[in-house]
Amino acid sequence: MFVTCIRKEFYDVVVNQRVALLVALDIDALCACKILQALFHCDQVQYTLVPVAGWQDLGTAFLEHKGQYRYFVLINCGANVELLETLQPEEDTTFFVLDTHRPVDVVNVYNDTQIKLLIKQDDDLGVPSYDDIFRDDEDDEDGGDSGNESDDGSEPSGKRRRFDEGAMERRIERQRAKREWEARRREILFDYEQYEYHGTSAAMVIFELAWVMTKDTKDMLWWAVIGLTDQWVHDKITHMKYVTDIATLQRHVSRHNHRNEDEENSLSIDCMRISFEYDLRLSLYQHWSLYESICNTSYTSCSFKLWSINGQKRLQEFLADMGLPLKQVKQKFNSMDVSIKENLREVIEESSSKFGMKDIRIQTFGVHFGFKNRFLAADVVHAATAVLEGVEKGEADNFIRALDCLSRSNLDRLHLGLDLAKKKLKAVQQTVASCICTNLILSQGPFLYCHLMEGTPDVKLFSKPLALTLLSKYLLKAFICSTRNKRCKILPLIMAVPLDVEKGTLMVLGIPPESDTSDKKNFFGRAFEKAAESTSSRALHDHFDTSIIELKTEDRGKFLDALITLLS
């Protein structure tokens, strides 16, 4: 059931109890986790924190801890699949689900006792009404009656025949109505569950809880900003929603800043300041050189088509148009001439609109503490994602490192993350360039398909869900810019990368077609399920995002054929 007052129905319930936190592996979940941890520290709520990568991990973690904990908080996992059936908990276990995955499974919505959804109901959910889906079976009694009557031979035959006919008609009518209702129910559920999308950031929901309890701090606000920015960087929400949520956070930011605007007691430079920025979309540009940043940001790279020679020429023209010498632009951003840095944003905006890039600037927030430390929200998201999906160490280690790099006291971790993010963005750019140049993207009819071979450089980097998502979105944008075939421009994309060579598995991801007014709704979840079922391919639907699956390499051919048939 949906929780109406998060404070009364969630926080006040757990504040005297011991809680288990099960956190999914994405930055929004990590930020929500940090805010919740800070609140728990304030009120001395004992908890245990466990990272979970998919449904199997969730099941294992639940089994391990179900003996000791009655209250489980699931962050960014658990809403879109029937929880009680999957986990089989005891009667007294309560789950608090704070998840951005939509649509929320109907059984989870209508369970009144054990599942509490920490989701705002005005998040345009479109849940079907109870009567359309659930119905008590009253037909058994009547069916039984008619059965008894036909067995009973003691009544006078004339009366019984009339009675039987009446009962028979009613029974047929009831059965017909039931079949109609069931058909309608299937249709409603199909429409409801067909598309997968994301709702309000989990970090923002928890931040609101902190605000309601007046326990919010600037650190928590910054984490909420990062959570929202993560949704934007990984293209999970529409632009409209992003702008609306930015406006909500902007109110909080100005509230926090207003407190310190006293002229007599101005804050020390070391204090944290969050400011609203209408800044450039170039990834990590303040921690890199401007040139590298322009080359490795999907927006600019696709507009210029930097994988072609013409594209490189256009980039040079662009830089010349702005009057920026190449030497300056290739230097580290912090070492650029101050005179160039002064009006950089406006200059770039002016020139980019000449070259067809109207949205080079985006609304976001930046943080500033100490003399050296300035970060934009997107920078932190890229850094934390790179740490979370690092290839070297194990998953749980990476989770802890990513959690640490979100704290302000672990700046060296954050800088390490920034370096990893730069490498990742470069790898993405190179892979995209090579895919476009070698025409690796094939049109299979209802969708585009791209398969990265085993020996491709950096292919290990892309066997993680978030990195693969970034690569796919970038690739699709680049393909749309480079192809002349109008029909291909509105097709969705399916990417396959090798996951584990020994076991012979692939990771397959599907993303919706790219358009300016896209509502980011992804139908591949259900499509993959049906295709795997119909061909009995060995597929593992383990990720919380249903559009990502693991598949045995041998089954790839028949799986794709089934998909083509399904989607045509």
Place this chain on the structure above:
Amino acid sequence: MHRVHTDRLCVPFHPIKCGGNEAKCEGKSELIPTIKFRHCCLLRNQRCVAAYLYDRLLRIRALRWEYGSVLPANIRFHMCAEELEWFNQYKKSLATFMRSLGGDEGLDITQDMKPPKSLYIEVRCLKDHGEFEIDDGTVILLKKNSQHFLPRWKCEQLIRQGVLEHVIS
């Protein structure tokens, strides 16, 4: 020795008073300075004995903080019955006070040398340690890389062993 002292404190005063009264009554006023002098000496002895007994009391009180609620036998040997009685009363008094703090369970303030910054700390598990029981009977599964928020005093032992790591954020 304690008993001897208390006895000695009480006994001398009687004869002095009686002596003093007698002296006034019988007119032997030349004895009064002597009596006064002896009185002062006795008062001084009384003060010394009282100071000694008070010092013993303070040390017995410190013993509660050093050794806990059960004293070793060799120390108890050196205490008289009244002192033991006083110690028990002090123990009871302290226990009532500690129970009245910190919500339902009470707070054990004899644990740390200095007041701790926080009662609960965040710890990270560095190796698989299996199950771990805390005071109210609940069991926590310590698996590698899980993080927990637990009472400080239960974790200190494991932190020393290297199983848990204190996370400072």
